[in-house]
Amino acid sequence: MARKAAGRPQEETLSLWKREQALLKTLVVDRDTEAWQRDLAFSGLQRVGGVDVSFVKGDSVSACASLVVLSYPELEVMYEDCRMVSLTAPYVSGFLAFREVPFLVDAVQQLREKEPRLMPQVLFVDGNGVLHHRGFGVACHLGVLTDLPCIGVAKKLLQVDGLENNALHKEKIRLLKGGGDSFPLMGGSGTVLGMALKSHDHSTKPLYVSVGHKMSLEAAVRLTHGCCKFRIPEPVRQADIRSRDYIRRTLGVQGAPALRPERSKKAQRPKACPQGASEEPAEVSCCVINCSVKSTWQRTEPTCPSPCEGAILEVHPPALAVI
DNA sequence: GCGACAG
DNA sequence: ATCTTGTCGC
Secondary structure (H helix, E strand, O other), X not given: OOOOOOOOOOHHHHHHHHHHHHHHHOOXXXXXXXXXXXXXXXXXXXXXXXXXXXXXXXXXXXXXXXXXXXXXXXXXXXXXXXXXXXXXOOOOOOOHHHHHHHHHHHHHHHHHHHOHHHOOOEEEEEEOOOOOOOOXXXXXXXXXXXXXXXXXXXXOOOOOOXXXXXXXXXXXXXXXXXXXXXXXEEOOOOOEEEEEEOOOOOOOOOEEEEEEXXXXXXXXXXXXXXXXXXXXXXXXXXXXXXXXXXXHHHHOOOOOOOOOHHHHHHHOOOEEOHHHOOOOOEEOOOOOOOOOOOOHHHHHOOOOOOOOOOOOOOOOOOOOOOO
């Protein structure tokens, strides 16, 4: 049963979301905080993570959230966690995080509790970081809430603060010679918001890299290039492939195209395969912990008839918003 | 009516 | 994000 998309949020909700973004934005660290980030070979970096959310085609509510961890520099998958989720917030440009980030935070929290040794040292996020309407895209949001270094990687240019995908921009793209070449994306205020990166030699379309959290733009661009076997950085690419595959396996061969949420419970088992122990991946329990952030959407729209002001009393890394 | 629009 | 097969090229 394909559920309908939630409509556009009320203006009041968008105001609350903007306030939350403004508050959390003050916690973003846009410089290198780890030793490996300043090393030319990234020595000390062993695990890179990627997250993604894939959707069920006729359904804008059912989706698969995935978190993968790859070894660096080999880029082999060490950990994979896919789970079906029901999205409550609609997609609104500029507010992507309110739709997807609660489930990604949950996935990181699971990993932190069950397999802390596999915690990635940096997370690649499908979407922008500070290259955003209000300087706080999904990569910043996830970074602040998890306290992990994050890199925003978008496939299309978000045209904000004077940035335009115009003829001049396209010409700059055409002038990129080989993989690793990039040019700065300067906002109207004179600030460099991100970089357009040719992720490998034969890629026509660039990647738009921006700082998410706890990492400089220079290191973010260099590491992104270092994680690209193909156009899309391998951590995000694997998260995407595996989440889509998970949906196909879960909803595919059943005959009836109807969604069966009860089946997903059985399938909720992330596999951890440290050091290729055996062919059979170790089972990891996967109970969902309700200690992570409730989305503002869930707090205000369906459940709170009276405006609960979305007051945030306390924020600290990992910055978990508390009502 | 027209352009914009991360995922 | 998703709708969609084969096809052309390295």
